[in-house]
Amino acid sequence: MKQIIRYKKIRGKQKILRRIDDWAALNCELNLAYLEQYKRDYVKFWVKPFSNLNVGNSIYPEPYGEFKEKLLYGLFEIYHAWKIQLDELGKPYYLKIWLFEKKISRSQVVCAVDECLDFYDNTFANIKNVSIDELKLAFNHDLDNFSKLNWQQGVDVGSVENNYLDMFDDKNSQEYRQAERWFHQVKEQAFDVYHAPNPSDVAFYYLIENDRVWIGG
Known part of the structure; x- marks a missing residue:
């Protein structure tokens, strides 16, 4: 018998939107000491209820509407803030936004330096260049800030x-x-x-x- 997935209702819209703002503001400061030690850092979308552990067949939906818009904006703000700090280091670095199309809540900002500079090069398969118009079509949102970046598309592979x-x-x-x-x-x-x-x-x-x-x- 096929398992039926039930989606939980999202309650407290304004409170959740404030949480997303707080998440973005908190993570705009790159921990340079941590980066110097481990050569890599990232920030994921840890905002309740979307980051809650799902138990059984009742789950929270992926961020949608204003939640999704705030998430996308927050990722760009973190990326932009990290870029300023990484530029000041005066050395090559890897800095990317990863947007997961189906599971937008898995999206993150990732950076690496020094011996880990190429660490993420093979994370995804079938990499190809794409346009900002293709990105906007996929996410159905106004992504003007993202037009300042160069975009590629890859595949998150399971085995x-x-x-x-x-x-x-x-x-x-x-x-x-x-x-x-x-x-x-x-x-x-x-x-x-x-x-x-x-x-x-x-x-x-x-x-x-x-x-x-x-x-x-």
Whole structure:
């Protein structure tokens, strides 16, 4: 039986909007001491209720409407503030906004320096250049601030083992039949396979698209 997802109602709109403003303001100050030590830093969208842990089949929806607009604006404000501080260091740096198309709440600002400068280069697959018009169409919002950045699109990749179904002992159970249907969808939707260099139980992985990610900087 397919699980039915129920979305919780968002209450306290103005309070949540203030939380988003506070989140952005709090994170505009880049922790340079932390960056110097670890060479990387990032800020994610930790704002309740969107960052709450979902339990069971009742979940909060992704940020929408004014919540989404505030989130996008906040990400740009953090990016802009970090850029000013990184410019003052006088050395190369990586600084990007990652916008997740389906799960906008996973969006973040990411930076790296020194030996970690190239750390994020292979985070996403199938990178291609895109226009600001394509970005606006995808997010259905006025993104004039984002037009100042150069944008690329990539794929956040998930992987599933080729022997995934072997983990089920009872091949006649309802759980197995559900897993079998899901695994069939995985194989149909996979855009590539990755062959394990030293295969043991797993010979290869099906690579699937978890989300499209828009990378701006």
